[in-house]
Amino acid sequence: MFNVIYLITIILYCLSVLGYFIDFIQNNRKANRIAFWLLSIVWVLQTTIFLLRMAELNRLPILTQFEGLFFYAWVVVTISLFINWYFRVDFLVFIANVFGFVMMAISLFVPTGDVSQQLSQLLISELLVIHVVLILLSYAAFNLAFAISLMYVMQHQMLKRKIWGKRLLRFGNLSKLDKLAFIMTMFAFPTFLLGIILGFVWSSIELGELPFTDAKVISSLVVLGVYAVYLYQRVVKLVRGYTMALLNIAAFLLLLINYFMLSRFSEFHLWY
Structure with missing residues (x-):
């Protein structure tokens, strides 16, 4: 079934x-x-x-x-x-x-x-479950922020090239897209940060070490840093518009590389 x-x-x-x-x-x-x-x-x-x-x-x-x-x-x-x-x-x-x-x-x-019974006994803990849930929730929210930013870039290019029509109207106004992308990133960033912190706490308790040299951990911190730059530019520097949409798109592409490619070189995420 x-x-x-x-x-x-x-x-x-x-x-x-x-x-x-x-x-x-x-x-x-x-x-x-x-x-x-x-x-x-x-x-x-x-x-x-x-x-x-x-x-x-x-x-x-x-x-x-x-x-x-x-x-x-x-x-x-x-x-x-x-x-x-x-x-x-x-x-x-x-x-x-x-x-x-x-x-x-x-x-x-x-x-x-x-997973195997031995690995299952190691992985089944509240900290790890919350860690994985928070990370996956943040990935999904970053995905939506990326989609909104991509819509912003597409509409910006259509306006720049004076491509009018019903499709352009259905994208919505640029300020609304910019705000929605920011809201989704604002939700995803602290969720991702908390997920990483809980991962460190779980590793310290269960494995007795902090995996700072792990490829996926390093790349996750890099992704976190890029999104931190986005939020800093958006909140402190009050930067809006096309440049910020491109930065959000670039950050998500880094996130995809982190998820699919660098997981292969990770010695810490043994079960994933």
């Missing part, structure tokens, strides 16, 4: 993203509505999968690479649906869920099994 539900979820997610893409290209409101309801069904199925796996493993399913990718996609769908329902930012759900769908698609190619 788990495999069947997961396959159906992937197919519906693909159709939803396709519907949003058609709307983006053709300004097709009907495709947008169908895509929204398909994405809502995807969220229900994702939640069902999450609960089934939690009941099967008797723990919060976020510790393996498969579970992390799935949880990431679930959070992206959840937050994007919320923003779309309350703020009505057209195209945001499409751009954000391209990444959510990619994460779920990648999860098809990683092992779905549980």
Whole structure:
């Protein structure tokens, strides 16, 4: 049943993203509505999968690479649906869920099994669970900030080149996009920081050391520093607009490198 539900979820997610893409290209409101309801069904199925796996493993399913990718996609769908329902930012759900769908698609190619019993005994602790949840929540929020910043850059270029039309109007005004990107980053930054701190605390308690020389830890601190620069420029220097959107995009690309590439060189995240 788990495999069947997961396959159906992937197919519906693909159709939803396709519907949003058609709307983006053709300004097709009907495709947008169908895509929204398909994405809502995807969220229900994702939640069902999450609960089934939690009941099967008797723990919060976020510790393996498969579970992390799935949880990431679930959070992206959840937050994007919320923003779309309350703020009505057209195209945001499409751009954000391209990444959510990619994460779920990648999860098809990683092992779905549980961690070993010995490793499970080491990992099952409140500190580590909170650490992983906070990190994945921050990743999803940074994802949405990236999507909003990308929309800002696209609209800025359309205005600069005087490309008028319905699509331009549906992006919303630039100041609203700038504010939403800032809000999402403001939520994600302290969440990411707290996640890193709790990771250090867990490592100190369980392993008796602080992994400052680990590749993924170093890269995570670099990513944190880049987002700190963004917030400093935005809050203290009062910088707005195109430059800040580009900085937010660059920071998220660094985050992707940190998540996918540098994890391979990590000696600390043994289970991921």
